[in-house]
Amino acid sequence: MNGQDSLVQPLLTDFYQITMCYAYWKTGTHKEPAVFDVFFRKNPFHGEFTVFAGLEDCLRFVENFKFSQSDIEYVKKILPENAEPEFFEYLESLDGNDLTIEAVKEGSVVFPKVPLLTISGPLAMCQLIETSILNLVNYASLVATNAARFRQASGPDIQLLEFGLRRAQGPNGGLTASKYCYIGGFNGTSNVLAGKLYGIPVKGTQAHSFICSFSTPAELRTRSLKHKDSDTVGDLFEDSLEKRSWLLNQSKWGVVETEVSDGELAAFVAYAIAFPEGFLALIDTYDVLRSGVVNFVAVSLALHDFGYRSMGCRIDSGDLSYLSKELRSRFKAVSTLKPEYAFFEKMTIVASNDINEETIMSLNEQKHSIDAFGVGTHLVTCQKQPALGCVYKLVAQSDRPKIKLSQDVSKITIPGKKKCYRIFGKNGFAILDLMMLDSEPEPQPNQQILCRHPFEESKRALVNASKIVRLHEVYWSQGKITTPLPTLNDIKLHVNKSITEALRQDHRRYLNPTPYKVSVSEALYKFLHELWLQNAPIGQLE
Template sequence: MGEPEEGGGGGGGGLRRGSLALLTDLYQFTMAYGYWRGGRHREPAHFELFFRRCPFQGAFAHCAGLGECLAFLRAFRFSPADIEYLESVLPVTTDKAFFDYLLTVDASEVSVSSVPEGSVVFSKVPLFQVKGPLLVVQLLETTLLCLVNYASLVATNAARFRLAAGPHKKLMEMGLRRAQGPDGGLSASRYSYMGGFDFTSNVLAGKLYGIPLRGTVAHSYVSSFTSLAEVNPRSLLPLGSKEEPVDFLSLVETWLSQVCQLLHVPLDQVNYGELAAFVSYAITFPHNFQGLVDTYCVMKSGIPNFCAVALALNELGYRAIGVRLDSGDLAKQSVEIRCLFRTCSRHFQVPWFETVPIAVSNDVSELSLKELTQEGNEIDMIGVGTHLVTCPLQPSLGCVYKLVEVNGCPRLKVTEDKEKATIPGSKVVYRLWDAAGFPCMDLLALEEESPPRAGQEVEFWPLGGAEGAGKVTPAAVEILHRVYLKNGQVCQPLPSLLEIRNHALASLSKLNPAHKRLQEPEAYQVAMTEKLHILLTALQRDSQ
């Protein structure tokens, strides 16, 4: 536990160092100049960061990116070089004193309230509440959105994959080569782990964030071998033995003959280049041998070769860690492979062999993962790349950052598009829980209102166009947001990435199954108090 490192937080430092103050849109500076020139730059202001629709046509999302946002805010300031560049791009009529003022700007008067990172969140409920001088909190908009949007989207996507896979399958993120650049790749590894994945193939993410790593060989390694003559060295020392090394290649060939006879596979159908690759890799990593079995024919070459090598390793005291499939009908092949492993286990009297882990990959999507589950399979680990890190079903979460109060006066955006209208005023958000132990409503209230109480009836007005008031009696009530930054200082310890992951999994587990459905979920209720509804209605009427 501790404060976030610059560019890091939530489990270790990132690639970002120093200030990201210029990582924003140009119009933030033109607005800032307008505030400054009008003498309004120090007016106290309150912004909220939220999304209007839940991603992937679902009913929930995960809040992610808080640690990186706090690191950004702690480092927020303009260097002389930054100011020199701004002078070159803003209109020549810009008062030079404005640039002198920007040199004094930082986030030392900014406060941020947020839901705990990893929490389940819903549309129109603020993820962040940001308060501070108007000019400063305006300048923060784009960067905060950048740090939250993709992080929350990937974490939510990962959570959906976890729901589709079920709780017992291991999930590995392997999307670096398809990610949107190195920073996108690192963010994807970090936030997919937060959302429920178990491993990553990304070595730098493992180093920076402590995410467990997995990975063995590619098809290129297997196809690079053409014959057993290429195996070098060919010997292996038995585990825990002080004897001479054994000619492992010869031992494998003996086992291959027995395996092929048992599985009714002709020896002349086995690819010996593939066998050479397996033998070479097993000698190199006898404790970590995994066979990539689909470079050639899975059932007539890959599996017999794997079994021969794994059984030879077993004879010397080692245990293979599994096989991987990267093509074909993954569910059907996994069932067939498990059947062969059980046959070998019984015939050769090697009990652990029937439970050899089966890992799969091959452009796995949420839909194909759901189909795998429905078909029935014997898969233990699933590798997901493109469909996880690029989020093709919805490439952007669409978080927005809207002004809700200036100088103590509520503000709202009034538009013909009702979905884009905002909810005015500084607010407290309460999460109401039902008697079954599920969250049933997020209730937005003005800060000065008395909080709802467990066991007492609460009148509410639904958001999203529903007409009329309703009533609910919560079994429990919690305040959703916590203050993480007060006057520029992190004011409570931040959890590690592992702790955030555990919180995300726990938060999702408490959600009603009706809201967790991947298709056609029941919408979660978000509402406001009567007093907030009266304020909103009055401001809407006055703006007409």
């Protein structure tokens, strides 16, 4: 099902994971029980939320983890010649059976510092999988978050279509983008392979090259179309030409027939003969208002004579707000020409061309009349911030908590294995996430819980929870996936629910969103700060 299985293999890792693995093995700590947290430090895109994605890919990777004979041969070549042969036997023996993976539910909205995954197991094995796990989580979560932001910007009723394959990082970059944009809130993709592999609806009509391939009506070899409900066959081109003259006479569009491209009409007719039902035309090859819309309406009226209903048109250049409103007003005008043309009012207008979150919001302000956006480059490359920056940090080893210090406080890790909860208030929205020591009792609703900022001493709050949800479940244990995995559509629904039902609007808004609070319990606060002091070296002044 995955489409990338062949690449997600143990060697898809940074070389230092293998050299560290050898060093752990040499010093004998390779089997010490360790705990690693996967988390990020900052939400992407100047926002205050992130969508967690990539969990199933991580689990499949661990499920299939096994060095092949040729992998071992290759590792022998790149390690120093005097590396001990027993190490390679050890590598060969490795699999995911000794790992335990706890994770947040895929598609959940998540926040800085809270572990997305906690991976426990033998130190060296945990270390070995770091890069692959980060690779699988980072981009998936980033692009799902980006897609969710496009959905927030466009509102629930607009169709969002992902058109990014040609701009992605190679074939699999494109596939990954299609999959995670879909779960993030897109309705479909142009990527046919993603459709085949993941069951995502595929969408698309024609490119400018198709329109350009017909310069004159002479290039149209077939003109005949069968009526939808009878055996009558007619000439769709002739009928379209007639409709066009009639339309230009009836309408007050100020267009003369010499301005309207006959090649474009021929191209539309060719496409309509192939797809008479649900005809959708690209109308900006020549001039949207002086040619494209005229030809589109002409062909649509002709198709109507043959019993077919057109779906709409796409614009890929120009002032999308202005054009969409002009198109809508023309479609409304057509809808009043005859009662049977009333359907024209509901014609779909698709817009593409360098769409990003800001474009959509600006179009909203201008009260655009667009029904669907096709988005490519900005969506899949995440132009505004093309990397998420998840990290994978050791937090405990042989029951000793570990802390990574840094002169930059935001880079200090929160040590030890933790329990994490999302605390909901009376109105149903989430108030904050709370991390606690693994040994603490579960927090209870309707009791005062003291929640502290992990690093700022004075930031504390008492919280009275209406509902408390534990964030992590065990997904992998003793060599097996232990929690049933949701389908892609389940994850998609969960993303939407997780954002719109649980997250207050002020955390979601584009401009200056309120940071969502991530806190620690009093016990974890003390534990963290004691360990910090223990590990920070003591300087000496003169």
